[in-house]
Amino acid sequence: MVLPSTNPTKSYWIEAAESPLRDFRSTVDLPNETDVVIVGSGYTGATTAYWLHKFTKHNDSQPRMLMLEARDICGGATGRNGGQLRPHAYSRYPKWSSLFGPDGALELIKYEMAHLPAFQELLTHEGIADEACLKFGDTFDAAMSEKAWARLKDAYTSMQRDHGEDGDVIRECRLIEDPKAAEDFTQMKSCIGAVVHPAGQVWPYKFVHGLLRIVSQKGNLNLQAKTPVVEVSDRDANGWITVKTPRGDVRTKAVMHATNRWASHLLPDFSNLIFGSRGSLASIKAPKGFFKHTGAQHWDAIVNNYHLQLPPPYNTVILGGGKSLLVHDPRSYILNDSEDKQFDGLPEFYQSWPASDVAQWPEEGPAELAKVLDKGGIWTGVMSSSIDEFPFVGAVPNHKGHFLAAGFSGHGMPRILLSTAHVVPLILTSLGIESTPPALVAPYPALPKPFHITTDRIEKLQKINAKAKYEADMKENFESAKEEFCNDDRSRPRVV
Missing domain, CATH: 3.50.50.60 (FAD/NAD(P)-binding domain)
Structure with a gap:
């Protein structure tokens, strides 16, 4: 048990x-x-x-x-969780279309996108939209490496090719290919390109x-x-x-x-x-309305950070990810449900993020948490992982x-x-x-x-070697850990 x-x-x-x-x-x-x-x-x-x-x-x-x-x-x-009501508007299209065809992939995407109006209608009808800090707008995937940009752009262009520029959902997405324009939009330093699409956020x-x-x-x-x-x-x-x-x-x-x-x-x-995996988030103080959009940074298919900012009077930034640090020890989060413990080194990583990664952040040095570290400043949680x-x-x-x-x-x-x-x-x-x-x-x-x-789905999936699958996932993490973007001063494991 x-x-x-x-x-x-x-x-x-x-x-x-x-x-x-x-x-x-x-x-x-x-x-x-x-x-x-x-x-x-x-x-x-x-x-x-x-x-x-x-x-x-x-x-x-x-x-x-x-x-x-x-x-x-x-x-x-x-x-x-991270509070982002953020559909996979395009990013999973290549994988899903390979499994279910172009129409099957679009069906999955449209189902996720339907949650945006559904949330708006339900929370407005029940009078809890303001209470739950419900907000809609653009979100972005910011490419922080050529590898990430190639992957994100390929997902976008694959969906556009199959469904046309005016196709369902893809017409609501757009590329920002100019690096300066991408950095200006995302507020992420050294962003080389971005994909933008509709999303929401909520206090879950x-x-x-x-x-x-x-x-x-x-x-x-x-x-x-x-x-x-x-x-x-x-x-x-x-x-x-x-x-x-x-x-x-x-x-x-x-x-x-x-x-x-x-x-x-x-x-x-x-x-x-169904298995467990552990994640972590931080709450960081920020100037009112500093971040224009929710978003995520990507270096490869594994390494990312993601954030949102709550509306007034809170103004708190919720930041998650930290994978450039975690990939050095994937067992710390893959098949791990120790949500009573913090990740080693991650509090320092999160507090360094605004000054290091955010364009025109007004302060140098570690950011101030919205609450004391062990009182809601930084926390862990367990996600499910379906086979x-x-x-x-x-x-x-x-x-x-x-x-x-x-x-x-x-x-x-x-x-x-x-x-x-x-x-x-x-x-x-x-x-x-x-x-x-x-x-x-x-x-x-x-x-x-x-x-x-279905019985067929359960029986089929029970035959998968789950141990081998997650060992392969860990191997991918170790490969990412060799990359330069996982070996800066913030991301390298500390030698005790």
Whole structure:
């Protein structure tokens, strides 16, 4: 049995939000039974609860929901991520088109892009857009080496070639080929070119807590923090599933597994399919409105940094990546879920980034963190890593009443909202509960085929040698570690 750390590093998103739902329990004791248990209280769990509420809004009664969270509410990956609502508008096109053809690749891209208007519509409708610091604009991929520029430009031109300059999505992207213009736009020193496309940003923790507050008040949700699920049964002859926790057992008709990296803890069928990897972020003080856009720097296919700036009154820069340092010891993050520890050397790297990498940054020397280092200044978190790089969304084969949305591989923000909207009708159908799709979901695309959970997909992926795959990933990291851009004074490992 594997559960998340009980003492993770402190995230800026969580500490600065000061939410009353942080360790909330709706009732002193767990109910004896419920209609749906949702395991996990992050983005996936919260949107599942929201859609269950919205799909049954016009019913005489709504399903009883019990949300069980091992730690604080939204204390996992969603409360620790980069906050970027940033679709793969073009960058994965070559790989996806090689797997699924030009139309299949475009289907995946359009699904991610649809999350931009979906977020805007949902948060505006619920009145939480300002609370969650929702913002839209351009984002960029800044090429910091010729190798990176060739890769980014090839992805853009491949998509343009297949779909035309006025094709869906690609017409919303653009190249900046002049180095000076690229540096001016991105604000990244020594940028040699960039690709620009639409994106958004959000305070993920506040978004989730806003949704849970709404569903708790208007729906039928019982929220329980610090209640880890240690075992779930299959349905018995009477249709009941038993969910075991240290605080007692609960009977339910359906279980939604919203546990991402931890899915195989309760669903062993996914033990060779979903793994953990560790990332880190920093919160840095910055002048109001200093950064014009969200963005990412790229040196090769592995080494990157990415950032956004929150609107006033916060003005905080959220910075992640640090791969030029981490590639020297890939085991520190690949197949690693030690989110109770900081990465060696990464705090110093992050604090050096503004003066080193940002054009016209107003100060020299280490940047000031927005909070004390171990109080939300710098933190770590665990992402999932899917063996085929696509999430698993839908009903779990051979386990009636069990549903899953997990394995988002560090890219859940532009995927999860509409994925859970796909799962919820399946849950309600399994319960024999009528549902009416809310107007919000009507115009958006169906779940992409590569996301679907099928017996064939599980069996096929179980045959992959996961150990060999991740050893190959580590080897690629070591190759990157030999590059000049990974051997400056900030990135070289310190010899003790």
